[in-house]
Amino acid sequence: MWFMDSRLVRRTRRWQPAVRQALCFGAAILAVWASTAVADPAGGGSPTAAPAKAATAVDMRPYTEHISGTEESFDMVPIPGGTFTMGSPGDEPGRHADEGPQHAVKVDPFWMGKHEVTWDEYEIWNFNLDIQRRKVLGEQPTKRDKLADAVTRPTKPYTDMTFGMGKEGYPAICMTQLAAKKYCEWLSAKTGHYYRLPTEAEWEYACRAGTTTAYSFGDNPDDLGQYAWYYDNSDDQYQPVGKKKPNPWGLYDMHGNVAEWCLDRLDSDFYAKCANNKLTVDPLNRPTRLYSRVVRGGSWDDDPEMLRSAARRASEKDWKMQDPQIPQSIWYHTDAIFVGFRVLRPLDEPSTEEKQRYRADPAQLE
């Protein structure tokens, strides 16, 4: 077992399963205490023994999700449902026409990843580290492990997808939207909680966190350095997640670091269609083709205007420029070294039919 990934094996290998579980549980409780102190937009309250469960929006608490059979975990922050104005006003500096017309949108309550998904979490799935660990430790898969094992995993990348920018604690990048969606499917099976990518509306709502300014901290790009990694302060590469100030709802790196996948397709008339309604509820512009799909928030490689709450960017063919094979991989955007994602979990788990709306679509698999 000495050749296993140290992150997965360290500490656990010497302990009996019961002891190990008890310790993990203890660690989770401590983590919940810690994260509750940071942000609790749902209105205070003390951490509960089962914070990942909530009947209504007011019961939602921050929680830490442990990825079973590994040493990795991630934090989720409750985002109360509500109504907001999506898009930017015509006079916002740096604005592009596709950010309008502004329109009223209502979204249902959800939890959102406090941070962008890191390589530490992503590679468990990408490189089968969980399966490898079970093999080495001689452990039997749990019922959830078996469900998770049934989710498709990517082929190995030919080259190093960190591009020398660092791994532990850094955001995962260069995945296609399909890969990000499949990761969410795997994570859902593994944890028993339904995770998916955010819609563009959910993303902007969470990013704005009740604000109507260009950024969630105001309109002045001079303040950006306190909240975000972008072209002028990133030293030409992504940075570890969670090192800047969070937004008012406790989410880190919504502006900058890596741009984040949303579920929507980007076309110029969707906002106009929505604006015909007095209020659009949970909009999703479902993709029908491979390109273009939305990433949000801007990145370490962008200037301030691309980091604005309303700014949109579209995926493009050139994001696979350095994949020299035909057919090109469906799993990697070799040139999107500025694109990652974060996960979302709706308060109310959707029905099987509703989940279809968010699933990997045929266009992606062309």
Add this chain to the structure above:
Amino acid sequence: MNERRSRATASSPTRREFLKASTTAAAAASVAGSLSIARSAYAAGSETIRIGLIGCGGRGTGATSQALHTKGGVKLVSMGDAFRDRLESSLANLKKDKVIAGRIDMPEDHRFVGFDAYKQVLGSGVDLVILATPPGFRPIHLAAAVDADKNVFMEKPVAVDGPGIRAVLEAAKKAKKKNLGLAVGLQRHHQNHYIETIHRLQDGAIGDMVTARVYWNGAGVWVRPRKPGQTDMQYQMRNWYYFNWLCGDHIVEQHIHNLDVINWLKGTHPARCQGMGGRQVRIGKDTGEIFDHHAVEYEYEDGTRMFSYCRHIPGCWNSVTEHVHGTKGSADISSGVIRTAGQAPWRYRGKKNNPYQTEHDDLFAAIRSGNPPNEGEYGAHSTMTAIMGRMATYSGKMVSWEEAINSNLNLAPEKYAFNAEPPEPHVAVPGQTKAF
């Protein structure tokens, strides 16, 4: 609406406008220059260059697509592969691209299958062949292509052993005499930020070079497990990455790119090397005989050292990069960054390009201009550099360039046929294995 978003290509702000504009002007000037001297049979695209593909895997298909995207008349007229299914899926994938579908003319009798398919492709009325089989076949295919007076684009690496390298060098010389184009798929030579950074370093940006560090540390590549009913030869040909007579080990198949960058910078190849390596996690079925890690110390004739690392192990620190340290500073060539004491770092901020497309644009334009390129020698020397590293890690000995390139250790099978026996896989044991 997409293009405005891309920092690399688009119209956003000021900072990069100047560089972009000047790069475009330079490109326009060079096009004009090449047209004015164009006088060959393919001049100005008036004549169609007929292409044959030998080796229809993912890379061969990609290279063919790029060749068909170049300017001027081009047509894909024949294909060859050891396996029928690989050929057909390659053709089907190429035809999906509407831009090039009209440049493909592939009747049944121009699709050749088996070990001798390359001969049939060469005899099918082509002007240029793309050689993209596993590298073990490259020396044979190149020699035959040059003998048949064909222009060649060949993928890296260009051989897997000393005898193969010598054959490639011989063929490259012949190609030069015949004024045939010979390009090698070491695409960094056609990648803007590499070209600019190397030029600055050669102009003394960091003084004299002292050491270099190069890496291809990754998770490894695909495995194609054995299927029932396959002969040993069929199995090895499908799962070729793991057998040295076909692949040369990952130090040759992948790490060549990084070693090649320092050879390019130095303008020469190392004089000797020693190293260590092994198979730590590559213990499953279907993983043949290649190592999963190598660390090699190379020495150039002037005493400069190059430290080289390559690994195929998931879940470790990864890097695919080239770095150089000099008397006045250092550079990350792979990122296009040069650092000198007391000064703000220089960073490449020019136009990014798709080097896989540019290498074909450059080749076809040069053939049409009547001044075809010959990249055979540096392609062979960089391949040999990687093979010499493998000889060092397999044997555990110091290996000199002369010993390596004159080695008579031939990895090829005695006979190429699906019912013939391929070489028996044998994992090297340093200190015992004769590796050169």
